[in-house]
Amino acid sequence: MARPRRPKPKESGRRTKKKVSILNTESIEYVDWKDVNLLRRFQSDRAKIRARRVTGNDTQQQRQVAVAIRNAR
Template structure:
């Protein structure tokens, strides 16, 4: 039987305080996310056009849902791209 290599990743212990990411919407005092506010929505979309996760953005569950809906509405109205502007590589 092969030996398993121990993980070298550091896990926080139960006594360590966890660091929470600052919520960008509450920091700016934004209560309603509008699909027409493209500058705000671009902060939650990667350069490839993907919606960033809650772990990355620091939003609450409800805020993340509202941002995702607003990004999708902005995409439908052609304010945000569905994908990045990079062409697909030739085969």
């Protein structure tokens, strides 16, 4: 005989606040590969490029940051 199914637990309904990008707050339009201080803010302590969900960048900004970091290396 089959067991009755348990109802799934409801989510708490709490959503996380979307992080605002550094590029938007400082109104930076172009990410220059020579601007080392800016690029360091998008890297971890192990020099890995931080993800979009961590930095708050949109797709285009994240691509610009990634290309600039790779060029700077």
